[in-house]
Amino acid sequence: MRFHIQPTSSRPVYLQIVDQVKRDIALGLLLEGERLPTVRETAATLAINPNTIAKAYRQMEQEGIIVTRSGAGASVAPLESGLNKSVKKRILTEQLQRVIVDAFHMDVDQETLTQWFSQLLVQFNLKEPSDV
Amino acid sequence: MRFHIQPTSSRPVYLQIVDQVKRDIALGLLLEGERLPTVRETAATLAINPNTIAKAYRQMEQEGIIVTRSGAGASVAPLESGLNKSVKKRILTEQLQRVIVDAFHMDVDQETLTQWFSQLLVQFNLKEPSDV
Amino acid sequence: MRFHIQPTSSRPVYLQIVDQVKRDIALGLLLEGERLPTVRETAATLAINPNTIAKAYRQMEQEGIIVTRSGAGASVAPLESGLNKSVKKRILTEQLQRVIVDAFHMDVDQETLTQWFSQLLVQFNLKEPSDV
Amino acid sequence: MRFHIQPTSSRPVYLQIVDQVKRDIALGLLLEGERLPTVRETAATLAINPNTIAKAYRQMEQEGIIVTRSGAGASVAPLESGLNKSVKKRILTEQLQRVIVDAFHMDVDQETLTQWFSQLLVQFNLKEPSDV
DNA sequence: GTGGTCTAGACCACC
DNA sequence: GTGGTCTAGACCACA
Structure with missing residues (x-):
């Protein structure tokens, strides 16, 4: 590493x-x-x-x-999260909202932002053993 | 306010x-x-x-x-962003990546995260050009 | 303090x-x-x-x-513990067991140990407003 | 063993x-x-x-x-503790106090803690003098 | 060898 | 003023 x-x-x-x-x-x-x-x-x-x-x-x-x-x-360590789902949602939507607001103020339209988001998801999905 | x-x-x-x-x-x-x-x-x-x-x-x-x-x-102020597009992309994807990585470690799957993201976009889409 | x-x-x-x-x-x-x-x-x-x-x-x-x-x-901070009860029990009984074992090896009998335990509980119970 | x-x-x-x-x-x-x-x-x-x-x-x-x-x-070795009683008390009450304080911060009430303590004592009481 | 504790002192972010 | 970050270096506990 x-x-x-x-x-x-x-x-x-x-x-x-x-x-x-x-x-x-x-x-x-x-x-x-x-x-x-x-x-x-x-x-x-x-x-x-x-x-x-x-x-x-x-x-x-x-x-x-x-x-x-x-x-x-x-x-x-093995993956394990003790948080309950509502807490997870609160934390992650808070972060996502900040990104969306920033995108707005940078005059980046939603299509573009969604595209970037999707591209990232693909990158992080490669790790599923069977998908590779 | x-x-x-x-x-x-x-x-x-x-x-x-x-x-x-x-x-x-x-x-x-x-x-x-x-x-x-x-x-x-x-x-x-x-x-x-x-x-x-x-x-x-x-x-x-x-x-x-x-x-x-x-x-x-x-x-x-009127909306105006002097940044060039590659800079915008770098800033926003960096933030998005952090959210995606956090979601992974919270054991939140990509479908759920995408759903939350979409819901937020809808909220922020209500005030489109024609509304102003 | x-x-x-x-x-x-x-x-x-x-x-x-x-x-x-x-x-x-x-x-x-x-x-x-x-x-x-x-x-x-x-x-x-x-x-x-x-x-x-x-x-x-x-x-x-x-x-x-x-x-x-x-x-x-x-x-x-306000008192709040996110742990679930079985985890609490495991942690506390582990500690209590160690005390009991130590007492045994110091040749302190169970009556005496229980007495000390009770005295401590009384001290820490005074903080209940209405009890004072 | x-x-x-x-x-x-x-x-x-x-x-x-x-x-x-x-x-x-x-x-x-x-x-x-x-x-x-x-x-x-x-x-x-x-x-x-x-x-x-x-x-x-x-x-x-x-x-x-x-x-x-x-x-x-x-x-x-045969059971034998050279410590004098006040030392034993100091050591053990210090440990017990830590358990009680931890219980308080985990929001475990004194009844419950006492119950766990008693159950442990029973386990360790099975091997009394006459058994040896 | 590993990580954990403590000290001493600089600089920064926040209120 | 507050706490947070980083550096530099000593010593100890653990495997």
Whole structure:
């Protein structure tokens, strides 16, 4: 696994790492049980403070995305979400609404936005074993 | 215009205000040229520090959402986005991707997500060109 | 609120703080909505690094014990536990079992242990308004 | 004796082993003088680093739970606790208090907690003096 | 070797 | 003023 960090981004470095791990899992590039690079290794590769990487890992652990066994590295946890459906809907529609509103203010029409949305869905659907 | 603020939300107060103005414009509830409540009026109503409201207004002015004439308050600016299309696409697909990845980790399937997306589009479609 | 830290304890400082806040809430000494001392203030009083205090606060926030509004300090959150009952039972009986086993190995008989348990319950029951 | 280890638990593996030995002794499943499996045997069965098992045994020896005679393996020591009563009380009430506070924050009422406590006591009472 | 804790000190976002 | 992020570096617990 290779991370790509933009130090100038307003998004904190540790969240950029979280984003990328979550994306790669969703894309099927990282499979359940697969090991992530160690904190020190990642810190060295990216020339970033180990504490920052550790923070990203801690965050993912608490979100249930990965499991870390102290002294034995971190690996991808099985998919499991304890949230009930109404909460999920609230969170996701809130995010989607923000995108739609932004699109409006950028003068992007709904067809175009829907098209981009669909293209992304296709990308993230490739991970279904039988579909490939 | 009435704002609804959740002080405990992780989303900063000033961005909650920006969100709501942008949403109401996109919904056609706020029309071009319409005036927004003054900073001090809003601050009093919401019992929030005026600096916070001022920051929200400054942010919206920068984004070209509103225009403020000193002494005459703020009003909704005409829709206009100077960004070029590839930039728009990058910004919006980045946001959409994050939603899709989050949906995956919440174990929400693509059909459900697409349905929620479509429902939102309908809501924001009511105020089409001919309505203005 | 005054904290009492034992730097020599094997229990990490940040957890000692969490323990004390949770205990004081359970005792009714800290009420819902009440503000906690600021991170910097606490750090100065205890002569402990602010990051350590911040970590304790972050931990409590994620446990839902307190809410922090950036720029406006932290306060006690309303009591709410999203766990379902079987999970609660598993967690608590696991802890209780460990105490009982330890008591056995210390040669403390069950009557004595039960007595200590009851005395503690009484202490933590005083917080019911009408009982006082 | 068969150990059951959850590698993903936040409780260290070596302590899980200690927990289980102490519990089985308290339950009367392991009697004084009875021999424990060897370090290397256990390590092989559980597919765990022998150092981890050795650490668990060292810990139990220090606590006076078991005695190890070099070359002759480990066996259960006679029950004996050198602590004075006030120390025992301090240690155990500290643990009990933590359970009670946790129960409060999980919104588990005192009746329920007391019931769980009593049920556990019954389990651990089956192996009373006369049974040995 | 792994990750976890704590310190010290800088800078930023928010109110 | 508040808390959040990041860096740098020490020490410890765990496997």
